Amino acid sequence: MKYQKVITLFLVILCLVVFFGGSLYAKDKQVTLQFWSHWASEKAKREFTEKAIEAFEKANPNIKIEMTWYEKNQLMQVLRAEMSIGSGKPDLFYLDPKPDPQYGGSPWVNEGLVADITEYLDKNSYIGEDLKAWTYNNRLYGIPLEGGLFMIYVNKGIFEEAGVQFPPANGRNFTQEEFKDAVIKIRDAGYVPLAAGVMDSAISTDCFISACLVRELGKEEFEGLIRGKISWEDPRVLSALRYVSEITKLRTWPDDVLSMRFVDGFLMFSRGEAAMYADGPWMFSRAANPIEQGGLPGDFKLDVVDFPAKISGEYNDVVVKLVAGSWVVSAQSKHIPEAASFLRFISTPEWAKEWVKTVKGQTGIKGWANSEEINPTLGKAQRLQNQGEIMMPGLCSYLLTGNLRETWMETACKALIGGQMSPQEVIDSMLQYAQ
Amino acid sequence: MYILIFLLPAICFFIFFMIYPMFKNFYNSFFYIKLAGPNSKYTFVGLSNFRDVISDSIFWKATRNTLTWAILSSLVEIPLGFILAFILTSETKGMMSRLFRNIWIMSVLLSEVMVGLLWTWVYQPRWGLLNSFLNIIGLNALQQSWLGNPSLALYCLILTSTWQWTGFNMILYLTGISSLPPEIIEASIIDGTNIWQRIKYIILPLLNSLTFTLLILCFVGKMKIFGLIWVATNGGPLWSTETVSTYVVRRAFFFDSFDVGFPSAIATLWFLVILSIVIFFSWVVRKKKFEQ
Numbered sequence: 001m002k003y004q005k006v007i008t009l010f011l012v013i014l015c016l017v018v019f020f021g022g023s024l025y026a027k028d029k030q031v032t033l034q035f036w037s038h039w040a041s042e043k044a045k046r047e048f049t050e051k052a053i054e055a056f057e058k059a060n061p062n063i064k065i066e067m068t069w070y071e072k073n074q075l076m077q078v079l080r081a082e083m084s085i086g087s088g089k090p091d092l093f094y095l096d097p098k099p100d101p102q103y104g105g106s107p108w109v110n111e112g113l114v115a116d117i118t119e120y121l122d123k124n125s126y127i128g129e130d131l132k133a134w135t136y137n138n139r140l141y142g143i144p145l146e147g148g149l150f151m152i153y154v155n156k157g158i159f160e161e162a163g164v165q166f167p168p169a170n171g172r173n174f175t176q177e178e179f180k181d182a183v184i185k186i187r188d189a190g191y192v193p194l195a196a197g198v199m200d201s202a203i204s205t206d207c208f209i210s211a212c213l214v215r216e217l218g219k220e221e222f223e224g225l226i227r228g229k230i231s232w233e234d235p236r237v238l239s240a241l242r243y244v245s246e247i248t249k250l251r252t253w254p255d256d257v258l259s260m261r262f263v264d265g266f267l268m269f270s271r272g273e274a275a276m277y278a279d280g281p282w283m284f285s286r287a288a289n290p291i292e293q294g295g296l297p298g299d300f301k302l303d304v305v306d307f308p309a310k311i312s313g314e315y316n317d318v319v320v321k322l323v324a325g326s327w328v329v330s331a332q333s334k335h336i337p338e339a340a341s342f343l344r345f346i347s348t349p350e351w352a353k354e355w356v357k358t359v360k361g362q363t364g365i366k367g368w369a370n371s372e373e374i375n376p377t378l379g380k381a382q383r384l385q386n387q388g389e390i391m392m393p394g395l396c397s398y399l400l401t402g403n404l405r406e407t408w409m410e411t412a413c414k415a416l417i418g419g420q421m422s423p424q425e426v427i428d429s430m431l432q433y434a435q
Numbered sequence: 436m437y438i439l440i441f442l443l444p445a446i447c448f449f450i451f452f453m454i455y456p457m458f459k460n461f462y463n464s465f466f467y468i469k470l471a472g473p474n475s476k477y478t479f480v481g482l483s484n485f486r487d488v489i490s491d492s493i494f495w496k497a498t499r500n501t502l503t504w505a506i507l508s509s510l511v512e513i514p515l516g517f518i519l520a521f522i523l524t525s526e527t528k529g530m531m532s533r534l535f536r537n538i539w540i541m542s543v544l545l546s547e548v549m550v551g552l553l554w555t556w557v558y559q560p561r562w563g564l565l566n567s568f569l570n571i572i573g574l575n576a577l578q579q580s581w582l583g584n585p586s587l588a589l590y591c592l593i594l595t596s597t598w599q600w601t602g603f604n605m606i607l608y609l610t611g612i613s614s615l616p617p618e619i620i621e622a623s624i625i626d627g628t629n630i631w632q633r634i635k636y637i638i639l640p641l642l643n644s645l646t647f648t649l650l651i652l653c654f655v656g657k658m659k660i661f662g663l664i665w666v667a668t669n670g671g672p673l674w675s676t677e678t679v680s681t682y683v684v685r686r687a688f689f690f691d692s693f694d695v696g697f698p699s700a701i702a703t704l705w706f707l708v709i710l711s712i713v714i715f716f717s718w719v720v721r722k723k724k725f726e727q
Binding site (some may be wrong): 258 | 469493561582611672690692
């Protein structure tokens with residue numbers, strides 16, 4: 001009897017050790033990755049990401065990904081705080097590739113906060129031009145997930161109502177004079193010609209003004225301006241800013257553009273209060289949100305055009321392309337190979353097609369060809385891109401740094417389009433900080 | 436010993452969340468720092484950060500805005516608080532007095548973020564309360580984008596903070612006026628003084644200490660203002676509402692740089708400025724008390 005009790009007790013203890021010890025052992029083998037990303041309010045991108053994570057976890061049962069969604073500004077603050085204490089979290093995170101590597105590069109990469117993942121990825125999985133945004137000295141630091149053109153999105157219904165001919169005569173873009181005429185007609189019809197909100201982020205006005213600079217200078221000399229080889233006092237810079245000032249006087253932008261937020265500009269367009277909206281490739285996924293979250297209604301007549309062409313200009317075919325939302329691995333992560341394996345997992349033609357299908361936007365991952373069948377407007381954007389001379393990236397806010405960038409955003413992208421500053425005053429402000 | 440034990444949590448909190456960050460910030464301002472966890476680099480640069488701060492035109496814009504705010508607020512909030520308190524004690528009684536007191540104190544209970552959001556809607560150019568009111572009374576010519584105009588945005592926000600904090604001054608003045616010796620007031624009435632003479636020669640002098648205290652609180656409080664601006668205008672347009680606090684946060688978290696030495700230098704400089712002002716005010720108060 002006594003021996004039976006001892007044996008029973010021994011067996012119970014053995015079971016407990018095997019059970020808990022086994023669990024602990026399994027836990028040691030189980031890797032949990034922390035993934036923090038922007039796009040908290042973008043349903044389509046969240047759907048894509050969650051689908052990708054589910055498929056990845058199924059294919060890799062020993063790896064679990066815990067997702068946390070943020071809006072971009074909050075994410076950047078939280079990341080800085082977390083990395084400054086070196087907590088090792090997160091393993092994967094969202095990052096914009098700015099400034100471009102050719103213009104100094106992202107401080108996140110330069111400060112060693114983003115892991116070199118070259119050995120874990122196949123460079124041939126990505127579109128060459130797009131991959132440059134994450135290539136530093138031939139080493140790869142991120143994947144170009146979201147990419148595409150900056151364009152002017154158009155509400156064809158308002159154009160019809162205002163009596164403005166659409167599409168433009170050349171099928172690609174209005175001339176600068178035609179654009180002015182369109183603005184006048186649209187205002188007379190009671191609509192805002194070009195929606196924008198610049199209080200928190202002036203990217204939608206920056207893309208328009210940067211495009212005006214590109215029309216004047218072309219690719220190489222625009223680059224020269226950014227690098228300081230061409231002065232901000234160049235007459236072509238003044239000419240570009242003068243055009244912006246002229247259309248400002250025609251009330252192209254909302255009257256309260258300076259006190260509207262970036263998202264207010266988009267909502268103005270999606271609610272049918274404005275005829276046009278200048279933005280990047282993420283517009284399509286935002287448009288796909290439910291209407292109550294700012295998406296476009298089903299009967300919205302959406303189309304796209306390139307930025308206005310300069311009459312007799314040489315650079316009217318230059319299109320501004322950009323790699324935007326990307327995913328990177330933290331250099332402080334304790335699971336760099338596992339984190340990089342997730343990025344490798346989605347860098348396939350199947351997942352590229354899934355991105356285009358779900359998000360309705362372009363991607364830098366190879367494997368998607370024709371987006372026309374998914375979204376005719378997206379297909380048209382792709383055609384504009386293929387017919388033009390691509391300039392990557394052609395946005396001052398993605399290329400300038402420090403006080404020069406802050407001055408550009410405050411003076412050109414806000415004060416100039418708000419009618420608070422003249423073109424010469426903008427140039428004088430830029431000269432203060434220019435090299 | 437028991438006193439020490441009971442005070443220990445408060446002392447620890449004070450040391451870890453106030454004293455340590457203050458000294459750490461002061462220390463950081465002499466370095467070029469790249470905070471990157473275990474790879475953080477501290478490079479001693481001496482006074483270089485302070486020189487960069489002093490030569491930064493945006494810092495001076497922020498300083499001018501902050502001082503304008505602090506001075507204007509003090510000149511408006513405190514007298515307005517006194518006037519309201521005086522009216523409540525002399526002209527209104529009972530329930531009416533309590534009602535107005537509660538209405539005015541409600542704004543103090545709101546957070547700066549809520550106040551910022553509320554007044555953003557008031558100042559909204561298309562459908563905001565202010566422009567709608569101007570439309571109703573036939574003053575359409577005065578309608579504009581209040582927070583989008585660099586000449587007006589700062590004063591609009593000063594008005595907002597005045598609306599929020601006048602109630603606080605009013606409550607303290609109410610207490611002060613209520614605690615004045617009634618026999619002095621009665622004696623002055625018997626002597627034939629009018630209301631202005633009573634205010635100028637009796638009530639205000641007796642409330643001097645309270646006024647100085649409110650002046651210090653108002654001035655120093657506005658020197659650190661942040662939440663209202665961040666929500667309403669984000670420091671724009673054209674840095675017209677940028678204050679030192681918002682500029683520190685912008686340089687620390689939103690610039691293309693991980694160096695926290697520069698924003699630490701701004702914060703250290705501003706701390707010294709505020710400390711000097713507080714010491715000056717305290718010296719003035721002590722001198723006045725000594726003279727009395």
